[in-house]
Amino acid sequence: MKETYVGIDVGGTNIKIGLFDSKLKLICKTSITTDADMGPDIVINNMARTVKQLITEAGLSLQDVVAIGIGTPGPAKYSEGIIIRSTNMPKFKNVPISRMLNEKLGAPVVFDNDANVACWGEYAVGAGQGVKDIVFFTLGTGIGGGIVSNGELVHGCDENAAELGHTIIYPDGRKCNCGQKGCVEAYASADSTARRATEALEAGAKSSLKKVLDEKGKITSKDVYKHLAAGDKLAKEITDGTAKALAITCINMLHTTEPKRIVFAGGMIAAGDVLLNRIKDFFNEHIWTLKKEAVEICFATLGEDAGIIGAAALAQHTKQQGKLK
Numbered sequence: 001m002k003e004t005y006v007g008i009d010v011g012g013t014n015i016k017i018g019l020f021d022s023k024l025k026l027i028c029k030t031s032i033t034t035d036a037d038m039g040p041d042i043v044i045n046n047m048a049r050t051v052k053q054l055i056t057e058a059g060l061s062l063q064d065v066v067a068i069g070i071g072t073p074g075p076a077k078y079s080e081g082i083i084i085r086s087t088n089m090p091k092f093k094n095v096p097i098s099r100m101l102n103e104k105l106g107a108p109v110v111f112d113n114d115a116n117v118a119c120w121g122e123y124a125v126g127a128g129q130g131v132k133d134i135v136f137f138t139l140g141t142g143i144g145g146g147i148v149s150n151g152e153l154v155h156g157c158d159e160n161a162a163e164l165g166h167t168i169i170y171p172d173g174r175k176c177n178c179g180q181k182g183c184v185e186a187y188a189s190a191d192s193t194a195r196r197a198t199e200a201l202e203a204g205a206k207s208s209l210k211k212v213l214d215e216k217g218k219i220t221s222k223d224v225y226k227h228l229a230a231g232d233k234l235a236k237e238i239t240d241g242t243a244k245a246l247a248i249t250c251i252n253m254l255h256t257t258e259p260k261r262i263v264f265a266g267g268m269i270a271a272g273d274v275l276l277n278r279i280k281d282f283f284n285e286h287i288w289t290l291k292k293e294a295v296e297i298c299f300a301t302l303g304e305d306a307g308i309i310g311a312a313a314l315a316q317h318t319k320q321q322g323k324l325k
Contacts, residue, residue: 001064005315006051006107008070009114009307012036012088015047018308019054024125024316027058029308036089043089044097048104065107067319069311070097071117073144078159081111108324110315114307116153116162118300119146121310122263124317126302131260135253136300137164137246139268142177143185149257153314165189169248187245190221190268197224197238207234225271240282243275247282254287254295265300 003022008015011034018029032050035043055062074086081098083089098109112120119128119136128134128148136146145164147154154161165185166178173182174192186192197219201210209227212219221242228235250262269275280297287293302309318324 002060003066004055004060004064005312006065006068006105007308007310007312007315008047008051008068009117009311010034010047010070010072010089011114012073012086015043015050016305016308017047017050017054018305018312019058019060020309020312020316022316024309024313026305026309027060028054029305030054034089036086036091039091040083040089040095040097040100043092044095044100044104048101051105062106065105067108067110067315067324068101068105069110069112069117069313069315070101071112071114071307071311072097073114075160076111076113078112078155081109108315108319110311110318110324112153112311112314113144113146113160113162115144116146116155117310117314118144118265118302118306119148119162119263119310120153120314120317121302121306122265122300123148124313125309126306127263127298127300128261133257133259134261134263135164135250135257135259136263136265137249139189139246139264139266141189141191143189144266147253147257147259149259154257164249164253167249167252169245169252184245184249188242188249190266193221193224193238193242193268194219196241197234200234200238205234208232209234221268222270225274228274239271239275240278243278244282247279247286250279250283250295250297251287254293259295261296261298263298263300265302265306269299 005020007018016031019027075084083095086092098111101109122128132151138144143165145162147162166183168182170182174186176183176186
């Protein structure tokens with residue numbers, strides 16, 4: 001038997017699947033369309049069929065699979081293996097995904113939130129290696145998060161802890177898609193960064209971004225950072241707002257869990273040091289002066305494979321803890 005782990009990262013558009021050996025080295029991977037509108041039975045059948053194909057192509061058998069790790073978005077009962085709801089997959093309501101995959105593949109299934117899974121990947125083999133406590137943010141359309149405290153993921157009493165994007169940093173501030181006001185997601189996600197720039201332009205702000213808005217009908221956070229590099233004043237104001245919101249959230253998380261590292265992932269980190277350095281600047285400006293903090297703020301290192309790596313790593317960790325079901 002060759003000790004093999006399967007990592008599955010479920011997104012609203014695509015599902016990524018990877019096979020890993022006992023040292024979490026990638027054996028092979030693939031991606032399929034989610035086809036969420038087809039409903040959970042078809043999606044999970046496609047998932048299982050693709051896992052079997054990968055195993056065959058790798059010269060392995062189902063008996064080699066020790067465990068399967070899977071991450072999905074939205075609230076769930078992770079200990080019971082049930083997806084409660086999913087914004088990206090509206091037909092997924094109270095779906096026992098762990099049981100369904102187990103029945104089709106015959107291996108134990110370790111199920112968690114997609115951001116938690118990516119967080120665990122960075123903790124296990126990425127930017128969080130060598131420490132026991134990290135806080136993880138993923139900056140994309142929204143802001144996701146994960147927390148590892150003393151070597152374990154934080155889940156909370158109802159298993160949906162670490163919704164870090166919905167930490168309120170500006171009471172009665174901007175309306176967030178979640179229904180709250182003043183969430184960091186409403187200021188610092190890729191979408192909200194672009195939205196704040198668009199609102200400023202529509203209110204009459206002068207900026208080279210106006211031409212982009214007129215020609216394309218919209219602007220992206222990538223556009224904002226591109227014009228920042230060219231010295232645009234509005235782009236600096238908007239990106240400073242993004243960095244400040246993230247820095248304040250970092251300070252709040254430092255005082256809550258005291259991580260050794262705070263790790264940022266997601267599409268927005270393509271902005272590079274201009275984003276990371278401003279987060280650090282605002283962090284240092286606003287952090288208390290009672291003592292010097294040793295926390296390191298850095299970017300993730302695993303890229304787009306963080307989800308499948310983390311899912312496989314979490315499956316292996318669960319096995320090592322003797323908790324596979």
